[in-house]
Amino acid sequence: MSRFHRMAWAVLGLGLLGSTGCAHNQARVAVTHEGEAEKCQLLQSVLKEPTPAKLVRELASEGREEPTPVVVFVRRPEESMLERFFAGDEPLCGDGTFKVVQENVLDAVVVYLQEVQDGYAYDARRAGPEQLSLEGTPQGLVRREGPAWVAAPGPI
Known part of the structure; x- marks a missing residue:
């Protein structure tokens, strides 16, 4: 095999490896966007509940x-x-009434979620960055029902 052919095969091989890496990264980005969209759907369901909406x-x-x-x-x-x-600095989640921010500089609605069987317990409060808490009393529970998140009746 000539030197030209070896170089051509090497360049072709590197190109294939590079494109595989790019495809892998694109798939990861798609999964991340899909996960973020599902998180946004969950948050929108929580913010429709009486206390967070208020x-x-x-x-x-x-x-x-x-x-x-x-x-x-x-x-x-x-x-x-x-x-x-x-994830990320600027989550694309919100509607005309709210927007998700990562940095709470003054006063915001802080939603705390805690994983429970089949869903999330939540509580929401107004707070600044120095008022965040690991403690809280759940105000409600949301569960997955088909493609949507819904308020779950019963004890929290």
């Missing part, structure tokens, strides 16, 4: 930022940890 309306009625900033954490009390629910 907090969003109160903050908006005070003439603060519109849409109302919402910060979301998952509580992991067994690890003494709060974890951000959304």
